[in-house]
Amino acid sequence: MGGAAVEMRSVSKRFGSVEALADANLSARPGEVHALLGENGAGKTTLMRVLCGMLRPDGGEVLVEGRRLPPEGTRAAAAAGVGMVHQHFTLVPSLTVAENVALGTREGGGFRLALERVHERLTELEQVTGLPVDPGAAVAGLSVGAKQRVEILKALYRDPRVLVLDEPTTVLGPQEVDWLFGVLRSLVEEARTVLLIGHKLDEILRVADRVTVLRRGRTVLAEGREAVDAPGLARAMIGRETTPAARPARVEAGERVARLKAVGALGEDGRTAVRDVTLEVHRGEIVGIGGVEGNGQRELALVLSGRRRPAAGSADLPATVSLIPQDRGAGGLVAGFDLAENTALAFHDDDAHRRGPLIDWAAMRGTAHEIVTGFDVRAPGWRATAQSLSGGNRQKLLVGRELARAPDLLVAENPMRGLDIAAAAFLRAKLVELKGGGPGAEEAGGAGGRPAGAAPGIVLFSTDLDEVLDLADRVFVLVRGQLIAVPEAERNPAGMGRPMFGSEQA
Amino acid sequence: MIRQLLRPRLRSRRIGPLAAGVVALLAATLLAAAGLALAGYDPAAAGRALVSGAFGSWERFASITLVRATPLILTGLAVALAFRAGVWNIGAEGQLYAGAVAAVWVGLTFPGAPAWLLLPGAMAAAAVAGGLWTLVPVGLKLRAGVGEVITTILMNFVAIHTVAWLVHGPLQEARGVFPQTDPVALAARLPRLGSGRLHAGFPVAVVLAGALWWLLRHSAWGFRVRAVGASIRAAAVSGRIHTGRVVLGAFLLSGMLAGLAGGVEVAGVTFALYENLSPGYGYTAIAVALLAGLNPLAVLLAAGFFGVLQAGAAAMQRDVGVPAVWVSAIEALVILAVVAADRFLRRGMAGKGGG
Ligand SMILES: Nc1ncnc2c1ncn2[C@@H]1O[C@H](COP(=O)(O)OP(=O)(O)OP(=O)(O)O)[C@@H](O)[C@H]1O
Ligand SMILES: [Mg+2]
Numbered sequence: 001m002g003g004a005a006v007e008m009r010s011v012s013k014r015f016g017s018v019e020a021l022a023d024a025n026l027s028a029r030p031g032e033v034h035a036l037l038g039e040n041g042a043g044k045t046t047l048m049r050v051l052c053g054m055l056r057p058d059g060g061e062v063l064v065e066g067r068r069l070p071p072e073g074t075r076a077a078a079a080a081g082v083g084m085v086h087q088h089f090t091l092v093p094s095l096t097v098a099e100n101v102a103l104g105t106r107e108g109g110g111f112r113l114a115l116e117r118v119h120e121r122l123t124e125l126e127q128v129t130g131l132p133v134d135p136g137a138a139v140a141g142l143s144v145g146a147k148q149r150v151e152i153l154k155a156l157y158r159d160p161r162v163l164v165l166d167e168p169t170t171v172l173g174p175q176e177v178d179w180l181f182g183v184l185r186s187l188v189e190e191a192r193t194v195l196l197i198g199h200k201l202d203e204i205l206r207v208a209d210r211v212t213v214l215r216r217g218r219t220v221l222a223e224g225r226e227a228v229d230a231p232g233l234a235r236a237m238i239g240r241e242t243t244p245a246a247r248p249a250r251v252e253a254g255e256r257v258a259r260l261k262a263v264g265a266l267g268e269d270g271r272t273a274v275r276d277v278t279l280e281v282h283r284g285e286i287v288g289i290g291g292v293e294g295n296g297q298r299e300l301a302l303v304l305s306g307r308r309r310p311a312a313g314s315a316d317l318p319a320t321v322s323l324i325p326q327d328r329g330a331g332g333l334v335a336g337f338d339l340a341e342n343t344a345l346a347f348h349d350d351d352a353h354r355r356g357p358l359i360d361w362a363a364m365r366g367t368a369h370e371i372v373t374g375f376d377v378r379a380p381g382w383r384a385t386a387q388s389l390s391g392g393n394r395q396k397l398l399v400g401r402e403l404a405r406a407p408d409l410l411v412a413e414n415p416m417r418g419l420d421i422a423a424a425a426f427l428r429a430k431l432v433e434l435k436g437g438g439p440g441a442e443e444a445g446g447a448g449g450r451p452a453g454a455a456p457g458i459v460l461f462s463t464d465l466d467e468v469l470d471l472a473d474r475v476f477v478l479v480r481g482q483l484i485a486v487p488e489a490e491r492n493p494a495g496m497g498r499p500m501f502g503s504e505q506a
Numbered sequence: 507m508i509r510q511l512l513r514p515r516l517r518s519r520r521i522g523p524l525a526a527g528v529v530a531l532l533a534a535t536l537l538a539a540a541g542l543a544l545a546g547y548d549p550a551a552a553g554r555a556l557v558s559g560a561f562g563s564w565e566r567f568a569s570i571t572l573v574r575a576t577p578l579i580l581t582g583l584a585v586a587l588a589f590r591a592g593v594w595n596i597g598a599e600g601q602l603y604a605g606a607v608a609a610v611w612v613g614l615t616f617p618g619a620p621a622w623l624l625l626p627g628a629m630a631a632a633a634v635a636g637g638l639w640t641l642v643p644v645g646l647k648l649r650a651g652v653g654e655v656i657t658t659i660l661m662n663f664v665a666i667h668t669v670a671w672l673v674h675g676p677l678q679e680a681r682g683v684f685p686q687t688d689p690v691a692l693a694a695r696l697p698r699l700g701s702g703r704l705h706a707g708f709p710v711a712v713v714l715a716g717a718l719w720w721l722l723r724h725s726a727w728g729f730r731v732r733a734v735g736a737s738i739r740a741a742a743v744s745g746r747i748h749t750g751r752v753v754l755g756a757f758l759l760s761g762m763l764a765g766l767a768g769g770v771e772v773a774g775v776t777f778a779l780y781e782n783l784s785p786g787y788g789y790t791a792i793a794v795a796l797l798a799g800l801n802p803l804a805v806l807l808a809a810g811f812f813g814v815l816q817a818g819a820a821a822m823q824r825d826v827g828v829p830a831v832w833v834s835a836i837e838a839l840v841i842l843a844v845v846a847a848d849r850f851l852r853r854g855m856a857g858k859g860g861g
Contacts, residue, residue: 348729
């Protein structure tokens with residue numbers, strides 16, 4: 001093991017009563033893409049934060065290229081060449097791309113900000129990596145996908161020996177994933193090391209050379225790529241077999257629940273983000289909308305869920321609309337609120353959860369409990385705040401809450417984002433049940449209570465075309481703010497890709 | 507929040523805002539003592555004078571310290587409420603003056619009215635005037651996205667200059683000698699408690715603090731305020747919270763509390779309107795609210811602390827010869843220490859305002 005680039009030995013870390021890491025081990029060699037896998041809350045992010053010096057472990061040691069790192073301190077880790085792309089964005093919205101990249105580098109550290117240098121090197125990087133970025137663009141106006149590209153460039157800019165990427169692909173389109181994997185391969189060809197976290201096994205296995213699996217804070221598997229396959233990894237991660245999700249049956253759609261007529265909407269930057277969208281949604285159907293992030297998804301979802309008034313046209317919407325927003329996990333949750341308080345965001349004025357003007361916190365905790373058990377949200381305790389949950393568990397809490405509203409219309413943007421295999425399969429099954437008005441609908445609607453058969457209409461936005469093709473009854477793509485129907489005959493990745501062609505840079 | 511503070515913390519670095527306040531106080535006290543010693547005063551004697559000036563006897567404590575603390579409680583609540591909603595209302599001073607003007611006007615205009623009508627009427631007018639004084643900043647914020655920090659500060663100047671104009675002109679006393687109004691009718695004054703100068707405004711302020719704490723914690727309205735303050739985006743996305751309405755309500759209510767402070771000051775202490783009626787209560791209120799970690803119950807303690815400082819100032823000046831400006835300097839030190847402690851203690855974690 002002498003030549004390991006990263007060597008983490010029996011690292012442990014507790015948060016209160018939660019044992020996030022229990023003697024976890026990880027060994028990655030130079031020149032390999034090393035995948036770190038595990039279910040939501042397994043400790044992947046925690047382990048990587050220890051590696052980057054952001055968290056002090058309770059025990060264990062960390063060596064980078066043979067040299068032991070101090071137990072805490074981001075500077076030492078950075079000096080050793082460790083760079084990280086975090087699960088949640090760390091960009092400063094009010095600064096430009098170049099300024100964000102300059103933060104914490106030599107160019108940004110002196111008295112004068114040497115931004116020309118940054119621009120120059122970004123342009124170089126752009127040529128080497130083939131990734132389009134506008135160094136002068138303000139980060140606030142960027143789409144989630146573009147922000148993620150900036151995060152990756154920011155890490156690459158520092159020329160890391162060891163690059164950690166925590167679920168980098170969840171917000172990227174297929175072409176961007178290919179691009180990223182190309183970059184990763186060229187990095188490891190220079191004998192650097194890449195540590196990659198993700199939940200989509202087939203994607204990860206395309207690029208990984210070796211795999212480490214964590215389960216409940218322990219290393220349960222460390223093997224070469226050739227020795228593993230997806231079902232075996234899934235078994236190692238969850239500790240049991242997974243059953244492949246059944247394809248949903250097409251159900252006869254019911255009455256119309258929502259109608260958009262010639263809707264237009266403005267983006268954050270005041271430019272037109274959605275134009276002339278006409279769409280009807282019926283009970284019991286899943287409308288799938290594919291497309292690269294940043295083509296108006298966010299704005300259309302806000303209008304469709306009644307969270308924003310359209311700038312043009314009309315929106316005819318039902319009483320209860322659930323929204324699972326785009327922003328990773330945190331978008332619909334308050335970081336400092338606990339489970340019951342985050343539940344209350346959706347239920348505080350609901351008759352079942354209040355007594356007059358007062359919130360019935362006992363009832364609220366009851367509903368939170370249903371969500372937490374129903375969606376298997378792993379939380380370190382009842383008073384746990386959203387920010388102390390792992391990324392996937394935040395997403396589960398949010399999804400669970402939105403389904404618990406028993407909506408007439410569910411608008412979901414990449415709802416599977418960040419979920420592990422089991423949770424994603426569970427949510428798929430749930431969506432299918434919901435649209436059929438089946439048992440899942442009643443269970444999820446426990447809080448509201450609603451006659452069976454009153455299935456919601458579901459609008460599913462996704463950057464994952466397979467997900468759309470698999471689940472949706474009707475398929476659209478959103479390209480530069482325009483909604484384009486995909487005809488029945490074209491329902492395949494190529495057919496969907498055609499109208500999207502040329503939109504990757506949006 | 508209290509329960510949270512009492513709960514043992516498992517190796518977490520999270521320390522409650524109250525603890526931050528205590529650390530800040532200790533630091534400020536040490537700094538002040540060092541400053542006094544360097545300036546050639548005896549810090550121990552100064553401290554003793556301050557303590558005996560503020561606490562010397564029940565009489566003194568009630569008549570000076572608690573009377574000073576009362577407007578600080580009300581304006582402190584005003585600022586705490588606004589800040590909890592994510593509204594940066596720096597205009598409590600102006601809203602206080604608006605309230606004082608309204609209370610005086612009612613007290614002078616209806617001298618014949620019975621006390622049971624006149625006093626509540628004057629207090630209500632004060633609250634409404636304070637609320638109205640926020641309308642321009644609220645409107646600019648919600649309609650045009652203009653930041654309320656600037657607009658509320660500007661409204662302070664407008665209020666202060668309006669008061670100056672009033673007491674030199676339309677509302678000047680009948681004798682026309684001093685730039686002040688005639689005293690309001692007896693029926694428009696707050697009853698005294700006991701033999702000293704403590705007035706009924708103090709218990710009212712305490713009750714309001716308790717009510718606000720309870721509402722923020724238990725009511726749906728309070729929850730919406732906390733949600734909007736903690737993350738306006740998550741609140742908006744929830745689809746159940748009309749963020750504009752919450753901001754409007756919190757801003758108005760904040761202005762009403764500050765306006766009431768002005769009314770209470772007129773009806774309980776000054777009985778007339780004049781320039782410099784407030785020694786910057788509306789600004790000190792920001793320090794009070796921050797020191798209290800925006801917790802209405804802790805506002806009582808923080809306002810009490812500043813009341814002690816201000817009441818002790820006179821004694822320090824009289825007995826030890828420390829200029830009263832030193833007390834202002836100590837206040838400023840406390841504010842700095844609070845801000846610093848806040849940053850240090852919460853560094854690395856997203857701000858959490860417990861309910
Ligand atoms: N700051 C914190 N305070 C308390 N508990 C925490 C904190 N950070 C993480 N945890 C807990 O540690 C455990 C591991 O979390 P971690 O974020 O490492 O999971 P993960 O493997 O990255 O999961 P995911 O796939 O969902 O991102 C979780 O149970 C989480 O709730
Ligand atoms: Mg994670």
